[in-house]
Amino acid sequence: MKNKNLTALSKLEIEDIIKNAIKEDLGAYGDITSKHIFGKDDFSESYIICKEKNGAVLCGIDVAKFIFEEIDSKIKFLKLKNDGDFLNTREKICEIKGSTLSILKSERVSLNFIQHLSGIASATKKFTEISSPYSIKITETRKTIPNLRILEKYAVRCGGGYNHRFGLFDGILIKDNHIAAAGGVSKAINMLRNKIPHTLKIEVEVKTQDELLEAVESKADIIMLDNMGFDEMTKSVKLIREKLNDRCKIEASGNVRLETLEQICKTGVDLISSGAITNSAKAIDFSLEFKS
Amino acid sequence: MKNKNLTALSKLEIEDIIKNAIKEDLGAYGDITSKHIFGKDDFSESYIICKEKNGAVLCGIDVAKFIFEEIDSKIKFLKLKNDGDFLNTREKICEIKGSTLSILKSERVSLNFIQHLSGIASATKKFTEISSPYSIKITETRKTIPNLRILEKYAVRCGGGYNHRFGLFDGILIKDNHIAAAGGVSKAINMLRNKIPHTLKIEVEVKTQDELLEAVESKADIIMLDNMGFDEMTKSVKLIREKLNDRCKIEASGNVRLETLEQICKTGVDLISSGAITNSAKAIDFSLEFKS
Amino acid sequence: MKNKNLTALSKLEIEDIIKNAIKEDLGAYGDITSKHIFGKDDFSESYIICKEKNGAVLCGIDVAKFIFEEIDSKIKFLKLKNDGDFLNTREKICEIKGSTLSILKSERVSLNFIQHLSGIASATKKFTEISSPYSIKITETRKTIPNLRILEKYAVRCGGGYNHRFGLFDGILIKDNHIAAAGGVSKAINMLRNKIPHTLKIEVEVKTQDELLEAVESKADIIMLDNMGFDEMTKSVKLIREKLNDRCKIEASGNVRLETLEQICKTGVDLISSGAITNSAKAIDFSLEFKS
């Protein structure tokens, strides 16, 4: 079933990323192999095909379309699948017709985006399949590949996940250093409460029951349980629910692995955040094949 | 032992990447949590520490230094390790003294580079440890994360690997589509021989013995054995050596995995290229800790 | 008394704005008048002076410092006042020593920033002087001069104000179109509640008591009373406080003028937002004078 949370990226948001990626690969002399073999009137039909053995969640089909069209506005790029779709092995995701030279120029750049982003979407999907029966959300963290965050967060949504704050600027997260400097959880929360844009919630990371109590008393909007054991987590969730009810969201974080995910879900938290789904996702195998 | 092939990147080459990554995380309002807790005279000492269980090869220490200094030119960043060094768990890689606000702004951006690049260097290292007794080189491919190729290829060198062509523009690689369009391997080689910059070699990808024979007869400078079985690879290497001796380099490619690497090495090829070392490397765990 | 909410901008955040502004004024040929009159060894001392009759709140002194230093790294720029300070007529805000040519190149660009930003800070100050006895915050809106938002929001802070969301991306604000499309206030809130980053509050703009009731029932995090009369506003505030207590922030908006501000304050809202403080602030008169 398609993820309702999925909203597309606009070309404007990613055109710099795309143009730079094209220039990175084409550089000074362009595709020096192909341009001495193909003429500008050579025409081909081709497909991009998922070759991953156990299938995968697609992410990047629109990015690929932008790339092919940026390189050659006359290319016909027909989407056969959408971002967020599950793909079986050897399923075609798009059909591309046009100048052979343009297709070859676009091939690797497009595949590099699709392989990486589908890797993230697929890794996220494995998490959300476990967490969704519990109505618990999976989110990424700020542990992303530099300069691709906008796309990686989109890939997380394609995998059924949700997004955390984008960066340091659009969300408050009080961590151990802040707590130490402020002289305690309550003091940190109060220092921020009246200064930040009123549109933002205050999230605080707690490692101990003492910190947790302070966070609850100061009515933190979100409490992140950092690296807690399952029992302590369960106990913490219970405390928060008693005191703050639906007023406070609870996030579990810290070395979340697929193996331990279901146990974390059972603690009753609202969200689970994982760095691995963005920074350690294996690329999915795709290739471009010419129609023979 | 330090990799002799390791030459550093200059700041000029990567300053756009770095500045964009900083802006990605700091965005419109900067670090809104920290700036309401710390004052501009708060000063800290901190370390970046490798937390990976089985250790890792470091890559990105200079990138991190550039980031901290870009954010605050008064920061003192003391390197304790160099790119290419092997790190044991909990080894410190640098000491950072200066404004707490600046350290917190730089933390995540720096760690994201170090985690990713060290992931690539470490993955490469596992390959080169197997291949170097055979005097066989490991190279990456063009399967890299978009817009980070210059850094990822540097990471490969930090892991003891060597670099393939950078992009489409600085190396010739004749693939199946080119062969089909040209009407055979020899024709493709001859079409290119007189047109490309004379400073470039001609590499051709062969899948069959027929293609191989043609490549040998046309005196290809480099022959890539694509997705061949070990026996066929061994036989192919023998043939090439007989006919072309040291005049032709032999590259093995296609689904190279750690498990099969030693067998490929035994076939006697000169180089083995792998996409997985750049596009599927797991991030290495690092964190920034404040001196208490 | 100095505004505690004031945190400085870093050069990195505004360097593109500054460099473009310098190029805008110097263009193709540089300062063609001065460069044929002064030599590169001519040296001057100068001041920037506030000439506004009734004084003003300073904003832009750091921006000016960046500009002078960008144009000539040997310039000595000594701050005599800080952003947020109140200035009397003819007070000096800085002393500048160095190459006459560099001072003349920097003069107008710097003054244009200071005049505009001090205009915003001073306009904000007039509002905050009225609202602060009521412990009510003044915020700007998204009605800013294009491409200067980061600086204009900083100017608001210099005038004792607080910041609203930066743009469309870092805060939720449900307006009439959203309500109409969703089929009511509650439906709109619920559509968003589970999709947006959990770090963001939900603000809803209400124009009628029916909308208000729905917003209260759906536990909106922030309710904006849009263009209401004083009585209706007072009644609305009372209702919200009864039902949601401190859980909900109340923002007054719509044609807020200095003359009506105190009456709005008496309604007991938490925040008052004004577009005029950013998009209609009169420039403050400053000039650069050479020491004779």
Added chain:
Amino acid sequence: MKNKNLTALSKLEIEDIIKNAIKEDLGAYGDITSKHIFGKDDFSESYIICKEKNGAVLCGIDVAKFIFEEIDSKIKFLKLKNDGDFLNTREKICEIKGSTLSILKSERVSLNFIQHLSGIASATKKFTEISSPYSIKITETRKTIPNLRILEKYAVRCGGGYNHRFGLFDGILIKDNHIAAAGGVSKAINMLRNKIPHTLKIEVEVKTQDELLEAVESKADIIMLDNMGFDEMTKSVKLIREKLNDRCKIEASGNVRLETLEQICKTGVDLISSGAITNSAKAIDFSLEFKS
């Protein structure tokens, strides 16, 4: 009557300004409110309407068109008014049909340009209505909002004004510092006469009758009477006309206000320049309304 001096800006000249302004408002996550409420097939019709009580001069309709089309090339933007037109309260300036999401993304950015530029055009118009019976031109100065000069000067033309030099690079203006350094008005003029591009006139700012005499004797092309009283200005104009006839243009400058404008006009100068029309213009009230 339409201003004959009005020539349009091309998209090429302002596309960077427009793209940056869009990115400023949409930032990392886009319009997070609207995109969870509207689907990409939701379609609307809307108008931009002038809500200013006493009407206004329009400026920015083409900029708005560029923005809507940049955000969504399928938007239909029908101009109902042109830049330079006078608008009555509640007059529609354009009709916009297309994706609701695209309209909402474009709304605030477009309005911010139109409000600001129409503010400048309208302020200028008030000046030119007084000065045009005297055949005297109104020009802006270099006191503009940083990075919007090209648009603000266009707005001045929309209000019936004329443009002064663009920056330091395309016009000569000898001021007090130059005069002092050169050792007098004549010396300054002569230092420049043979060095500057021959396509430029020489303007000199004079504060006293002595300076004026020197400027006349040195045949300055333009004399700016700086901050003079009406009588002194009248006397100065008479002197210049006697000696240089039509060969010299006369500009009045310094604290030009609407109240004193007619008196300045009566002195017989050729041009009057004002900083206030660009840096202190009040925004004009416009809003986007959906067709219900």
Added chain:
Amino acid sequence: MKNKNLTALSKLEIEDIIKNAIKEDLGAYGDITSKHIFGKDDFSESYIICKEKNGAVLCGIDVAKFIFEEIDSKIKFLKLKNDGDFLNTREKICEIKGSTLSILKSERVSLNFIQHLSGIASATKKFTEISSPYSIKITETRKTIPNLRILEKYAVRCGGGYNHRFGLFDGILIKDNHIAAAGGVSKAINMLRNKIPHTLKIEVEVKTQDELLEAVESKADIIMLDNMGFDEMTKSVKLIREKLNDRCKIEASGNVRLETLEQICKTGVDLISSGAITNSAKAIDFSLEFKS
């Protein structure tokens, strides 16, 4: 006969160069002469015509087309000649129909590219007419005009020449400093052989017979005979052919002039490189004429 080596540049590769060049000429105020004389409905037909007395080789027609279309997408630009074609005096190279204002804005920028690039193509052609009976290639060097290298190398191809490495990054060239530092030609070659991307050949510059011998023994892929006399060159070529046969390419370099070119050709080298064809080519005379 058309040069088979000629492959076109894509707009993506040169759009920054083109946009900057347009902005350079149009600057702040656009074409201030034309825009007060022509209206936006004035329409013209015009041609670009080669006025060079002895004819010339065309280069830059596609660049011109990009410029006209960038400035005005409604312009009709009909190519009458292609890059690489030989033009007789007064031959038309294109017909341009559309807005007079757009044509005048585009005129000088386009002509500047065409004049310069055709200058290079024509200079190259004079060389290749002499060298091609000998089957010897002419290449440019890195002595190009800054920031136009991609276009200048294209112009060389239009003149029948071939390209050398693009920059320092995509070709190996061992020069005297490298030889001195390495301790001899062989040592330098060996230091590089195992470190550089295997796709690159090794070229070494030799000045003496000793250096030549070393280069031959180390099996350099390319030997550049630097500034040798004709006899020494002939002798060197003979030696290389005996020892390395077709395995080594031979390049002649150093003060190659049209007068001495045929003698160099007679030595039997494979390639001759010239800096003068790019950095000292005389502009070819073209002008835009309106149909009367």
Added chain:
Amino acid sequence: MKNKNLTALSKLEIEDIIKNAIKEDLGAYGDITSKHIFGKDDFSESYIICKEKNGAVLCGIDVAKFIFEEIDSKIKFLKLKNDGDFLNTREKICEIKGSTLSILKSERVSLNFIQHLSGIASATKKFTEISSPYSIKITETRKTIPNLRILEKYAVRCGGGYNHRFGLFDGILIKDNHIAAAGGVSKAINMLRNKIPHTLKIEVEVKTQDELLEAVESKADIIMLDNMGFDEMTKSVKLIREKLNDRCKIEASGNVRLETLEQICKTGVDLISSGAITNSAKAIDFSLEFKS
């Protein structure tokens, strides 16, 4: 004797040009030859030397300094000559000490600027040596190499020349198309007189005596005699002087060659403009030599 008109460029004005030029040459992999031969501790001393047989006028020494320092801030670059100086063969223009790798990276980029700009300065010098006894100025035109205009115009000043308008935006030049469209010279002048910034003069290009008479009657500020024979030019100058005296500058233009320059000077014009000094100047021979 040093040119009094010479004022330096600031780094800010040309830093984009310089950075792009460096990236153009260093590209993806940097200096792959040198970095495998030299270590980062190798240190050298070197000179840039003029090797032009008959000497040359230097231009570009500051540009070179910027490049070396941009590539390596620790380089010691000691200027031995200044821009505008005449250089004899084998004169050293600067001494450079520092990292060998940095020197080699900077070498070609710097030399490319110096060779080209000194070519323009030297070509200009040949013209100004003939024209200066007549007190006639030489100026360039808009026929410059794209994206180097700011530097080329500086080079013209280094050769003793003067600058014409920078582009279409900062000077009025009425040409044949404008005259035709306006319906005559007088009409064109009058159409512009009241619309353009009052700081600009009006220059008109005349080809016939009829046009000349009209230009004189309309009191054009500058008259350009386009492609006239010597006699007609002499007659035209006489007429203009009689009617307009010093009020009008006279410019000769059109196929100005060194051979005909003195004859043009004898006609008594004020300025002579030449496209060839910028777009057809031969590069001057410079090289970087290491101290042995």
